[in-house]
Amino acid sequence: MTAILAEHLPSLFGPGRRPAWRRTVARRLLALACVALALSTVLGEVGPGPTRRVVVATAPTGAGEPVTQGAVRLEERPAAELPDAALTALDQVVGLMSTVDVAAGEVFTGARVLGRDRAVAGPSRRLVSVPLALSSPGVSVGDRVDVFVPGSSTAVATGGQVAALPASEDQGSLTEPTAVLSLRPEDAAAVIGALDADRAVGLVLIAHHVPSDAA
Known part of the structure; x- marks a missing residue:
């Protein structure tokens, strides 16, 4: 080992260096090499x-x-x-x-x-994903809702049904809460038109109870 170190570090093992000093340096370098080898082995085992x-x-x-x-x-x-x-x-x-x-x-x-078990669109219905201006805490999957533009008292669509309410962690890069609504074709077109008019503005859902055959 000393010969190898002398070959690669001639300045430390030249003729002017005392043998005892050279042996001390060699032992220290060898100890450092052993520590480095042990660390690399441990880190390699941590998969x-x-x-x-x-x-x-x-x-x-x-x-x-x-x-x-x-x-x-x-x-x-x-x-x-x-x-x-x-x-x-x-x-x-x-x-x-x-x-x-x-x-x-x-x-x-x-x-x-x-999911297939939530296929609530039914005949002559459309599914539309709608950004919401508010989180609508009182709205649940299956609720019948009317859809409003914020600040307006006139509904954009009525008789919609909430098909899904994705949680915030399921919405990727979206910043606003989202609902998936089952709507009549004319209401779906009105909702899409309202969104196209100003994509930055989410809509508001107001839940209400209607007879189950009113869709």
Whole structure:
């Protein structure tokens, strides 16, 4: 070892250095090398944490659009970074409607798709994803609602039904709360028109009770 160090560090092992001093330097350098080797071994043994195989978007899917086979795949992700509701099978999302805008690389959760058991659109109905001006804490899935532009007393649409209320963690980069509504075609067109008039303004939902055959 001393010969190797002398070859690579001639300034420390030249003829002017005393043998005892050279041996001390060699021992210290050897100790440092051993510590470095031990650290690299320990760090190498600390691998990544546990992972889960989840459904990830490979292409954007807009709110209200069906999730296609080519827009998703299964991917291993660190379990600590995943939401508890992350979906783990492609058939949990393919063919279902996305309730929010989902960007490529984002993980699908149950609230990001409208499940078959929530197919409340029915004949002659349309599903529309609506940004809300308020969180509407009194509104629940299944409620009948009227839709208003903030500050207006005239409803944009009436007799809508709440199909889904994605939680904030399911909405990706969206900053406003969102609801998925089942609406008559003419009401769906009116809601979309109101949103197109000013996309920065969310709408307000007012829940009410109506007979179940009023849709």
